[in-house]
Amino acid sequence: MQEIPLRTTVIGSYPFPGWLEFASAHLEEFGSDDIAEMQNDAAVVAIQDQVRAGLDVITDGEQTRFDFNLSFYGHLDGIDLEPASPRRFGPPAHDQRGKHVVTGELAAPHGLGTVEEFSRLQRLAPAGHRLKMSVPGPFTMSGRLLPNARYPDRYALTEALLPLIRNELIALVDAGCEEICVDEPSMSCYGYREDTKRFVDIFNRTVEGVVGKTRLCTHLCFGNFKGHAVGYRRYAPLFPDFLDMTVDELHLEMASREYAELEIIGEVAKRMDVAVGIIDVKSYFIESPEFIAERVRTCLEYAPADRLVFAPDCGLSQTARWAAKKKLHNMVAGVQMVKAELGF
Numbered sequence: 163m164q165e166i167p168l169r170t171t172v173i174g175s176y177p178f179p180g181w182l183e184f185a186s187a188h189l190e191e192f193g194s195d196d197i198a199e200m201q202n203d204a205a206v207v208a209i210q211d212q213v214r215a216g217l218d219v220i221t222d223g224e225q226t227r228f229d230f231n232l233s234f235y236g237h238l239d240g241i242d243l244e245p246a247s248p249r250r251f252g253p254p255a256h257d258q259r260g261k262h263v264v265t266g267e268l269a270a271p272h273g274l275g276t277v278e279e280f281s282r283l284q285r286l287a288p289a290g291h292r293l294k295m296s297v298p299g300p301f302t303m304s305g306r307l308l309p310n311a312r313y314p315d316r317y318a319l320t321e322a323l324l325p326l327i328r329n330e331l332i333a334l335v336d337a338g339c340e341e342i343c344v345d346e347p348s349m350s351c352y353g354y355r356e357d358t359k360r361f362v363d364i365f366n367r368t369v370e371g372v373v374g375k376t377r378l379c380t381h382l383c384f385g386n387f388k389g390h391a392v393g394y395r396r397y398a399p400l401f402p403d404f405l406d407m408t409v410d411e412l413h414l415e416m417a418s419r420e421y422a423e424l425e426i427i428g429e430v431a432k433r434m435d436v437a438v439g440i441i442d443v444k445s446y447f448i449e450s451p452e453f454i455a456e457r458v459r460t461c462l463e464y465a466p467a468d469r470l471v472f473a474p475d476c477g478l479s480q481t482a483r484w485a486a487k488k489k490l491h492n493m494v495a496g497v498q499m500v501k502a503e504l505g506f
Contacts, residue, residue: 164411164435167467167506168458169218170494171437173381173413174296174343175477176208176223177486201226202286209287211483215490216498219292219341222283224479226275234298235306237274238326240266254388261308268313268322274330277337284338295339296477297331299346299380300324301364317360324368332371341377343413344369347476350382350400350415351393358403366408379411379437386443386476397423405433413437415475418444421457424464431465439475441489448488454496467504472497 178186182204189197208223227233235243244260280295287293300323304316313319327344334342349361369378382400385392397414404412412430416422416439430436440457441449454472461470472493478486 164468164471166218167470167504168497168501169471170497171217171219171294171471171473172212172221172490173473173477174221174224174294174345175227175479176211176221176225177478177481177483178225179204179207179483182225202282205282205286209283211487212490213288213291215487216494217490219294220287221294221296222279222286224279224296224477226279226282234274234303235262237270237272239269239271240264241268241307255390256385256387256392259306259387261306263308264310264313264319266312268319268326270326270330273333274326276330277333280334280337280339292341293339294341294343295334296343296345296381297327297334299344299349299365299368300327301361302346302348303327305348320364324364328368328371331369335372335375339376341379342372343379343381344409345381347381347383347385347393350397351384353404354394354396354399358400362403362406366406369408373408377411378409379413379435380407380409381413381476383413383415383439383476386480388480391418391444395419397426401426401429405429409434411435411437411471413439413471413473415439417442417449417457417475421460424460427461427470428464431469435469435471436465437471437473440472441474441493443474443476443478443481443486443489446482446485448485449492449496451492451495451499454493455499458497458500462500467506 185200204225205222208225209220212220242263242265244262246260247258248260249258276295276297283293300320303323304319307319309315313322331342384395412434427436427438438461440454
C-alpha cells in the first residue's frame with residue numbers, strides 16, 4: 163500500500179527535444195564532453211517538464227537511451243549489433259527493428275548503464291522528489307536477439323540475460339534507488355499464447371535480489387513503436403497467474419483500449435497497488451482535467467484510493483513533446499480535482 167493516495171507517475175521514457183534528435187543523428191560531429199553536456203541538458207529538460215506537471219514520481223526521461231531497451235544491447239558482450247533496419251520502406255512497424263546476432267557468451271562485465279543514469283538523475287533532480295528508474299526485463303530483452311546453437315530459443319536467451327538484469331537491479335538498489343520499474347511488455351504482448359506461469363517464474367527470479375529493498379513495479383502493455391501496438395490487446399489471458407508477480411505496483415495500459423477490462427484493477431488491488439494507464443500516448447487527443455477526473459472516479463468504483471496510481475499508458479518517447487507536456491499537466495490536474503473532493 164502506497165504512502166500517497168492516487169499518486170501520479172510516468173513509466174520511464176519522455177520525448178527527446180528536437181535538438182537532441184538532430185544531434186543523435188550526427189554524433190560524429192561532437193566530442194565526448196559535448197555529448198556529456200547534451201545528456202545532462204536533455205535530462206534537465208525531461209525532469210523539469212515532469213516537475214512542472216506536478217508528478218509525484220519522476221524519471222530522467224531515459225534521455226540517454228535510444229529507446230527504453232535498445233541501448234542496453236550496447237552494454238552486452240557476445241553480440242554483434244545490427245545497425246540497419248531490415249525493412250526501411252512502407253508503414254512504420256515493429257519489423258523495422260533489426261535483431262542482433264549472438265556471437266558468444268552473453269555477459270555485461272560493466273553493468274547495463276542504469277547506475278550511471280540514476281546518479282545523473284540524483285544530481286539533476288530537485289530535492290524532495292521521488293525518483294524512479296526503469297529497466298527492461300530479460301524476456302523483453304531477449305526478443306531482439308537471434309537464437310543460435312548455444313542459445314537455441316528465446317527462453318534460453320532469457321535465462322542467459324536474467325542474472326545480468328538481476329545484478330543490475332541489485333546495483334541500482336545499492337546506489338540508493340528507491341523505486342524500480344522492471345518493464346516486461348513482451349510478457350503481456352505474448353501471454354495469450356505462452357505459459358503465463360513460466361513468465362511469472364522468470365519475473366520473480368529476476369527481482370528476487372531486491373524484493374523488500376526498493377519499491378518494485380512492472381509495466382505491462384501491448385507495444386508502442388511509433389504509435390503502433392504489437393500484441394493481442396487483452397489482459398484476461400494473463401490472469402490470475404500474473405497476480406503472483408512479486409511487485410508492489412502493477413501497471414496496466416487502459417486509455418488506448420477505451421478502459422476495456424477495467425474491472426481487473428479490483429483483483430489486482432487485492433494483492434498490490436495498481437497503476438492505471440489513464441493517458442493515451444498513441445493519440446493526440448489531449449485529455450482535459452475534467453476528462454481525467456471522471457476516469458479516476460470510475461477507477462475508484464473498483465479499487466481504493468490508497469491502492470491506485472495514475473500514469474500514461476506507456477512511455478512517452480513516441481509522443482511529441484508538446485502533447486506529452488499537456489497530457490501530463492492535465493493528468494495531474496485531473497487527479498488533484500478528485501483528491502480535493504476526497505479531502506486528500
